[in-house]
Amino acid sequence: MTQHIQNTPQFFLTAPAPCPYLEDKVERKVFTHLTGSKASEINDLLTQGGFRRSQNIAYRPVCENCQACVSVRIITDEFKMNRSMKRIWQNNSDLVGTVNGPASNSDQYSLFHEYLEARHRDGGMSGMSVQDYTMMVEDTHVNTKVIEYRRRGPDSFITGKGEGELIAVALTDVLSDGLSMVYSFYKPELSSRSLGTYMILDHLQRARQYGLPHVYLGYWVNGSHKMEYKIRFRPQEQLGPRGWQRVE
Template sequence: MTQHPTHSPQFFLTAPSPCPYLEGQFERKVFTHLVGDKAPEMNDLLTQGGFRRSQNIAYRPACETCRACVSVRILAQEFKATRNMRRVIERNSDLVGAMHDAEPSTEQYSLFRSYLDARHRRGGMSDMTVLDYAMMVEDTHVTTKVIEYRRRGPDTFITGQGQGELMAVALTDQMSDGLSMVYSYYNPEMDERSLGTFMILDHIARARAMGLPHVYLGYWVNGSRKMNYKVRFTPQEHLGMKGWERFEGDI
């Protein structure tokens, strides 16, 4: 078995491959392994430095000719929902998110499969098997949680859990300075609920309740329309050459 020393992480660079967000561009990533007792601390430091986590790998773009990917984190304690966002919260007031340890289930995978088939049929994750999904959830050396969203039931105020159909799921890392949304998915037949937006709003509320300043959303890709939703949650900070800088306007 390969051993990865935790006291001095090694970084590696991938070969160029076609960018999934910008036509005609090629992406490269720098990555390292997140393993051992120091993995949570290392994940905090790397996420604050613009890295993202996928299983036990931390990575960030290292493209030669493009700087379109920008790390984004919401300032949770200052956030104010827009009128449209308040409508989304009201529309989903019958839902409750229950936080669990990072354990996969067949119910989760069924929803995940439906989401990929409807929204990302040609994406890099489109051929993920149930084993691949289990690895995505379980292969973590940091504090990772699964939040399952279901309708409120008569016992929710006691159990803190919803009942009935699983409608949305978020895989989330809990860090010292915030919550990092690793991956989220939802029932693709419920567009009217705007469940993707709702889960981000729910994470902002959770971060506030936990006294954490940030919600990390990953990368906003300048020029990619499908990533523009990330800059709607203001105020937020973008990681640039001078460090994290405040952003409040429209793109």
């Protein structure tokens, strides 16, 4: 009976709360717990249906009178870098991403805290402790990876790993049809490198190598300046009332 309950998701609705993206808007979310032996399979289906994952919870907005949040995924095989993206890719050619399991460490948390202090001091994650961060990374029942980006070293060609200071981190789910970028952060003083864009480009390359057709970017929020970067990656598909629709 317990196993049946774990493998059959039950959905719940949050109370109204201020929208973190649009002023004078109220958000509500529907969510379920991702536990049990079918967690990865359920996460696949829910992500394809517009949900996002946070720890062992999958959620999506169900706001009244607002449909600004749109799920976005890049079509891996057809994507081509524009001139600006090629420059960003070249400027970060000294970095190597090392793929690890869902394990946190002190280097990650220090960078995470530095990033939040510089970029999202007033956000809901700003007060996260070491334990909170550990839970964000490790409290998962799905196929999750942590990619650590460091500068290339003399032995990187042999080991496949970067060396030295941690520059950026991506928490990524591996799905049956793509890579889902759950959360990423980077050294804020290296903003000239456009590391957020670089990590998306790196995920596109990895998805091609894995034979996966999509990279999921989460929600593009129409009207939110800080979410505008997501629609620069085309061709992409956006989830609407008629399903995933291609956008050139």
